[in-house]
Amino acid sequence: MTRPRIVIVGAGFGGLSAAVGLAGADADVTVVDRRNYHLFQPLLYQVATAGLSPAQIASPIRAILRRAGNVRVVLGKVSGIDRERRVVKVDDRPGLAYDHLILATGARHAYFGHDDWETVAPGLKTIDDATGIRRRILTAFEHAEAADSPEARRRLLTFVVIGGGPTGVEMAGAIAELAHAALRHDFRTVDPREARIVLVEAGGRLLASFPEALSKAARDSLERLHVEVRLGAPVSACDADGVTIGEQRLDAATIVWAAGVAASPAARWLGVEADRVGRVKVAPDLSLPAHPEIFVIGDTAHVVDATGQPLPGLAPVAKQQGAYVARLLRSRIAGHQAPPPFRYRSYGTMATIGRRSAVADFGWVRFDGTVAWLLWGAVHISFLIGFRNRLVVILDWLWSYVTFQSGARLITGPGSS
Amino acid sequence: MTRPRIVIVGAGFGGLSAAVGLAGADADVTVVDRRNYHLFQPLLYQVATAGLSPAQIASPIRAILRRAGNVRVVLGKVSGIDRERRVVKVDDRPGLAYDHLILATGARHAYFGHDDWETVAPGLKTIDDATGIRRRILTAFEHAEAADSPEARRRLLTFVVIGGGPTGVEMAGAIAELAHAALRHDFRTVDPREARIVLVEAGGRLLASFPEALSKAARDSLERLHVEVRLGAPVSACDADGVTIGEQRLDAATIVWAAGVAASPAARWLGVEADRVGRVKVAPDLSLPAHPEIFVIGDTAHVVDATGQPLPGLAPVAKQQGAYVARLLRSRIAGHQAPPPFRYRSYGTMATIGRRSAVADFGWVRFDGTVAWLLWGAVHISFLIGFRNRLVVILDWLWSYVTFQSGARLITGPGSS
Numbered sequence: 013m014t015r016p017r018i019v020i021v022g023a024g025f026g027g028l029s030a031a032v033g034l035a036g037a038d039a040d041v042t043v044v045d046r047r048n049y050h051l052f053q054p055l056l057y058q059v060a061t062a063g064l065s066p067a068q069i070a071s072p073i074r075a076i077l078r079r080a081g082n083v084r085v086v087l088g089k090v091s092g093i094d095r096e097r098r099v100v101k102v103d104d105r106p107g108l109a110y111d112h113l114i115l116a117t118g119a120r121h122a123y124f125g126h127d128d129w130e131t132v133a134p135g136l137k138t139i140d141d142a143t144g145i146r147r148r149i150l151t152a153f154e155h156a157e158a159a160d161s162p163e164a165r166r167r168l169l170t171f172v173v174i175g176g177g178p179t180g181v182e183m184a185g186a187i188a189e190l191a192h193a194a195l196r197h198d199f200r201t202v203d204p205r206e207a208r209i210v211l212v213e214a215g216g217r218l219l220a221s222f223p224e225a226l227s228k229a230a231r232d233s234l235e236r237l238h239v240e241v242r243l244g245a246p247v248s249a250c251d252a253d254g255v256t257i258g259e260q261r262l263d264a265a266t267i268v269w270a271a272g273v274a275a276s277p278a279a280r281w282l283g284v285e286a287d288r289v290g291r292v293k294v295a296p297d298l299s300l301p302a303h304p305e306i307f308v309i310g311d312t313a314h315v316v317d318a319t320g321q322p323l324p325g326l327a328p329v330a331k332q333q334g335a336y337v338a339r340l341l342r343s344r345i346a347g348h349q350a351p352p353p354f355r356y357r358s359y360g361t362m363a364t365i366g367r368r369s370a371v372a373d374f375g376w377v378r379f380d381g382t383v384a385w386l387l388w389g390a391v392h393i394s395f396l397i398g399f400r401n402r403l404v405v406i407l408d409w410l411w412s413y414v415t416f417q418s419g420a421r422l423i424t425g426p427g428s429s
Numbered sequence: 430m431t432r433p434r435i436v437i438v439g440a441g442f443g444g445l446s447a448a449v450g451l452a453g454a455d456a457d458v459t460v461v462d463r464r465n466y467h468l469f470q471p472l473l474y475q476v477a478t479a480g481l482s483p484a485q486i487a488s489p490i491r492a493i494l495r496r497a498g499n500v501r502v503v504l505g506k507v508s509g510i511d512r513e514r515r516v517v518k519v520d521d522r523p524g525l526a527y528d529h530l531i532l533a534t535g536a537r538h539a540y541f542g543h544d545d546w547e548t549v550a551p552g553l554k555t556i557d558d559a560t561g562i563r564r565r566i567l568t569a570f571e572h573a574e575a576a577d578s579p580e581a582r583r584r585l586l587t588f589v590v591i592g593g594g595p596t597g598v599e600m601a602g603a604i605a606e607l608a609h610a611a612l613r614h615d616f617r618t619v620d621p622r623e624a625r626i627v628l629v630e631a632g633g634r635l636l637a638s639f640p641e642a643l644s645k646a647a648r649d650s651l652e653r654l655h656v657e658v659r660l661g662a663p664v665s666a667c668d669a670d671g672v673t674i675g676e677q678r679l680d681a682a683t684i685v686w687a688a689g690v691a692a693s694p695a696a697r698w699l700g701v702e703a704d705r706v707g708r709v710k711v712a713p714d715l716s717l718p719a720h721p722e723i724f725v726i727g728d729t730a731h732v733v734d735a736t737g738q739p740l741p742g743l744a745p746v747a748k749q750q751g752a753y754v755a756r757l758l759r760s761r762i763a764g765h766q767a768p769p770p771f772r773y774r775s776y777g778t779m780a781t782i783g784r785r786s787a788v789a790d791f792g793w794v795r796f797d798g799t800v801a802w803l804l805w806g807a808v809h810i811s812f813l814i815g816f817r818n819r820l821v822v823i824l825d826w827l828w829s830y831v832t833f834q835s836g837a838r839l840i841t842g843p844g845s846s
Contacts, residue, residue, distance in 0.1 A: 068482070072838040083618040087575070
């Protein structure tokens, strides 16, 4: 019998965890990704707000999987899947044949019927997204310094973050700290502390997936950082000059979208039904009903927990699912019994707001403030890939903490030369 | 009497050194640059070859000049100068009026009548140039891994560096080390050590500004790193598929231009005569003949030394000229006697080739090998701006030295998503 061929699409938390779990297995594994790096997305907002450099939170996929001799990495964009012939179409190449397929293609930000908002209110998913948002934020301060009217200056110094989930809270807090600390003494005409940072959330509270007490703590912390929090405030329009919240107009030069994500086109590739946000409904063992050779994991999968609630789009969920499918495939290849259905073990969730401020919910205990913040830092450092990245991020954080400076205040990319 | 207004165009080594020299002077100083950062260009080739991150060799101009209360920084692109009205035109704004003007606008790569070569053979001057070249180099290895014919693979694994000056030598050495060390175990189909790195120089030797013995040493070191050195080899054509050297065709997917630079358009702005490479001829005090209020320094200035030779386009020349003009203007504003004409003090020149290999020429002593390499590292670290950058670059270098890995192997930017 020939060795089974396993194709993994996507090298985010889920796909990478599956590949690591299959290292050394009796199978030929191919990982396909559009990018050459695995990105530690939980810290991406720090790249967007000039705190960290891209390379500090991204590692080449090949380098991570170097020692896995049975795993190869292909850089390419998947355009479709032929379920009958069991082939993944990559770019314009002949395609990758598989015996088992793992789809871990993640999610993109979604504008829910307002795709034209994307150019004015970019979301944060890739490194290029992050350096683009960084360029917008820093350029707004530069243009404010050169502005010739108070109205123009006010518009340039208004930053709107749409969406009060973890990403929105972290972005708003980080922009406020940039303005009030790192940039504070650098301008002559404007005072960066005049910057107005508005966090807009359509729902009734921030961090809706956290307990109410922590939502309140997050709001208080943000307000101490001079962030205006607007709850119950649905955005009805969005253009290059600002946003409209309900009926009220807010002029702003910089808008960041953190309001929603939708799954990648995996459901479309497979020709199967998707849930409201595009996720593929899978069986309890994460395989596609009637296709035991196809698995869908991470943000692309709709998996319900014991209470019937869909699992959230978090890194630990994706990682556990990747490890689970690797274990299942190893059993299947060895002819052993299949493991019991996937069950997510939650170790808690956290979000950071700013300097010495974060919220943490472990179910049995929940807290906020300095301790939560230190814990948040420790957890994120321990999950960063690569000894070098950990060390350099720790140093950058210590340096920023002591000096109130930020480490990567560069305006680069289109239009910056 | 009102305070004199001094405008400095460009925040490279020359302009920044002038601004630092004028900090606290009895004058209002404005620094204009197209970018928000000062770039440590001597290490830019390490960004292009995935060794360092952009933020490690670039610092925000505002942050560097934060404490200089009489200096303000303007982000903008200069489009011209009105010598009569004494105004610098910036973007579409009203313009900056000056009493004294310092032009330190540097140089760009030049293609000497072949401007169409720029898209296929990019040069290395800005951070976006560097991340663009990094993208091309890393993508070539990725495409080689997926190539379906030996010919295509050979073309994809051929890297041509045009120009045997310090930048060309450093680029060729760094690409060779990337292929032979950092990428060595990362591919399954191709062996990165099959990569062919060709350094092409039209003249008879490498590093023409160094003594002959060091040119020979550089060539030997490069050949030990498996770089093919082609001397007396003028490039006659250049396109997306390769280069033509004399009559000989060389298929190559990646071409880097390090063959020549030309000064920025300062001469055109001023409406004065330029030398062969676009530099403005200045008086011994670096001012424009008949315009004692206008100074030109750095790569944009044509200044001759005691032997009648024009000074080279090196960082120390620009820095000393910036400091000189600051001193001269301080004397002039105070009504003191002008300092004696500018004189460049050379402390030596260096170029690095690779791991434990460099050449150094101090006039009275010249050497190559490990000692030159250590010295090269020490000197470059000591001139890097910012304690944080120094520390992080040292750590990255140590890490790379010990592990043979490179720190920033990211494919980002246009076409990478």
